Amino acid sequence: MKTAPAVASARGTLAVRIENLCRHYRMGETVIRAVDGVSVEIRAGEFVALLGSSGSGKSSVLNLIAGLDRPTSGSVVVQDRDLAKLSREDLAKYRLHVVGMVFQSFNLIASMTLAENVELPLRFAEVDRSQRGNLAREALEHVGLRARMNHRPSELSGGEQQRAALARALINRPQLLLADEPTGNLDSHTGTEIMNMVREFNHELGMTVVMVTHERALAERYAQRMIFLADGKLIDDRTNSDRINNDRANAAAAADPREPGGRP
Amino acid sequence: MKISDLTELALRNLRESVLRNSLTTVGISVGVASLVAMLSLGTGLQQLLSQRLAKSGLFDTVFVSSRRDLRGGMGREEERKGPTPGESRVLDEPARQEMERLPNVSEAYPDIRFATELRYEDKPHLTMISALPLSAKSNDAFDGMQGNFFSSDTGAEVILQKSFAEELLGKTPPLGAAEPNVAELAKPLLGKELTMRYAQRQAAPSTQPSLREKDTSVADDGVESAAYSVVSREQKLRIVGVSDLDPETMRGPTRAKVFLPLGLAESLHIMQPTDLREISRAATDQPVYSSVSVRVNNPAQV
Numbered sequence: 001m002k003t004a005p006a007v008a009s010a011r012g013t014l015a016v017r018i019e020n021l022c023r024h025y026r027m028g029e030t031v032i033r034a035v036d037g038v039s040v041e042i043r044a045g046e047f048v049a050l051l052g053s054s055g056s057g058k059s060s061v062l063n064l065i066a067g068l069d070r071p072t073s074g075s076v077v078v079q080d081r082d083l084a085k086l087s088r089e090d091l092a093k094y095r096l097h098v099v100g101m102v103f104q105s106f107n108l109i110a111s112m113t114l115a116e117n118v119e120l121p122l123r124f125a126e127v128d129r130s131q132r133g134n135l136a137r138e139a140l141e142h143v144g145l146r147a148r149m150n151h152r153p154s155e156l157s158g159g160e161q162q163r164a165a166l167a168r169a170l171i172n173r174p175q176l177l178l179a180d181e182p183t184g185n186l187d188s189h190t191g192t193e194i195m196n197m198v199r200e201f202n203h204e205l206g207m208t209v210v211m212v213t214h215e216r217a218l219a220e221r222y223a224q225r226m227i228f229l230a231d232g233k234l235i236d237d238r239t240n241s242d243r244i245n246n247d248r249a250n251a252a253a254a255a256d257p258r259e260p261g262g263r264p
Numbered sequence: 265m266k267i268s269d270l271t272e273l274a275l276r277n278l279r280e281s282v283l284r285n286s287l288t289t290v291g292i293s294v295g296v297a298s299l300v301a302m303l304s305l306g307t308g309l310q311q312l313l314s315q316r317l318a319k320s321g322l323f324d325t326v327f328v329s330s331r332r333d334l335r336g337g338m339g340r341e342e343e344r345k346g347p348t349p350g351e352s353r354v355l356d357e358p359a360r361q362e363m364e365r366l367p368n369v370s371e372a373y374p375d376i377r378f379a380t381e382l383r384y385e386d387k388p389h390l391t392m393i394s395a396l397p398l399s400a401k402s403n404d405a406f407d408g409m410q411g412n413f414f415s416s417d418t419g420a421e422v423i424l425q426k427s428f429a430e431e432l433l434g435k436t437p438p439l440g441a442a443e444p445n446v447a448e449l450a451k452p453l454l455g456k457e458l459t460m461r462y463a464q465r466q467a468a469p470s471t472q473p474s475l476r477e478k479d480t481s482v483a484d485d486g487v488e489s490a491a492y493s494v495v496s497r498e499q500k501l502r503i504v505g506v507s508d509l510d511p512e513t514m515r516g517p518t519r520a521k522v523f524l525p526l527g528l529a530e531s532l533h534i535m536q537p538t539d540l541r542e543i544s545r546a547a548t549d550q551p552v553y554s555s556v557s558v559r560v561n562n563p564a565q566v
């Protein structure tokens with residue numbers, strides 16, 4: 001009987017190392033340099049936002065980290081494994097066990113209920129049938145959708161669909177959560193709900209989060225670090241001191257028994 | 265993913281849109297069936313044509329005629345070389361046997377063909393008759409034949425081509441009209457008798473001294489006198505088969521519509537056009553052939 005692996009990376013260790021990453025597309029005579037020599041290191045437990053205008057290469061970098069695409073040159077090293085050198089089978093296993101992904105358009109399967117959608121990665125991981133139902137129920141409960149587990153995606157709001165997508169992304173307890181414009185199709189209130197949930201996973205599970213967004217305000221509010229891309233090149237990489245200070249203050253308040261809500 | 269999960273998901277997806285999946289299945293089935301039908305038709309036609317051509321003798325038979333036969337010379341380079349027609353070898357039985365002994369030759373048989381009268385129910389019918397060896401049974405013209413092929417090489421039997429059967433029964437259709445069914449034509453004819461009138465070549469008793477002395481034209485120059493008689497004969501023939509197709513399609517105007525067993529035709533010593541040319545040979549019992557059909561084992565060896 002197989003079970004879903006737990007998030008194992010220790011905070012602060014290197015989660016992702018990108019070296020001189022290039023992804024070029026050839027369109028006839030023209031070469032489009034979607035990603036052009038990007039080098040960056042992401043530590044375990046970090047919440048990183050990839051920012052840039054449309055066509056800057058954010059999603060391409062995310063797809064390369066997710067193992068959905070292969071680089072033209074350079075390397076993406078996750079857990080000491082260079083993704084460019086992995087076989088198709090190993091890359092599929094990497095996507096299954098190491099990465100969880102959330103998309104702007106949710107990508108839920110319309111013909112399946114929420115429970116079945118969330119259960120799908122467990123099927124791929126060959127988790128025992130008797131366990132799958134419970135795990136899916138727990139995951140949906142975690143995102144507040146227990147009551148909607150037998151509904152189909154078309155019967156849910158955008159926010160609920162994205163929460164279900166989050167549950168599906170996290171069901172196999174990945175070490176890396178990749179989010180491609182997760183609030184792009186949502187109103188600001190629902191977007192905030194989703195982002196709070198992502199931050200909660202980042203905090204509670206120590207999950208490394210890489211989020212693509214073009215909303216700087218969103219990144220400043222939630223991400224610890226912001227990486228700016230333009231024309232496929234990395235133009236800025238800065239830590240978000242406000243967020244880090246907030247996190248420290250929150251952590252201190254939580255530890256102080258005199259504060260309301262603090263641990264006794 | 266486990267096989268059970270894969271199956272479950274596949275079935276579930278099929279159930280999800282039954283109409284679309286059914287239409288897709290029907291579409292694929294029709295497409296594949298059409299493809300298979302077209303390919304089968306193509307292959308079948310190709311095989312049929314190959315079989316027909318192979319059985320027609322077009323590729324495995326060589327018609328050998330003597331240079332002495334002055335008809336139909338094509339003036340080719342080969343014909344200009346070698347001995348003159350007069351000096352050329354006669355196409356007789358030893359020559360036929362010699363050809364039959366050649367490597368890769370399966371058989372060599374003479375072409376016996378003559379126009380004569382056949383009487384059916386006391387009504388005369390003039391037609392071209394040809395002799396066939398028993399090996400001609402494999403000719404695909406006899407595949408759908410009504411009745412049987414010759415029972416033996418010397419049997420007093422005859423096979424009719426459909427158009428002659430129509431003539432015998434007075435059922436020749438007008439041009440453009442539908443042709444009668446061969447089975448209907450064969451039914452009243454099979455087992456019936458025909459009477460063939462033919463000209464038989466008989467060696468005359470030329471060696472009789474009294475005759476030699478009287479023949480002043482040849483007696484003094486040392487050339488042996490030769491003479492033969494042509495006698496009108498009759499032969500009863502039983503109709504054993506009626507063929508729908510024409511086994512002599514390639515023959516053109518000289519193609520026969522009535523066929524006899526080769527052994528019978530040879531034994532009848534029927535007068536042939538070559539007998540007029542080869543007078544000295546015709547006066548003996550040794551036949552001279554106008555042509556010999558030489559069939560080889562493999563068309564590539566022709």
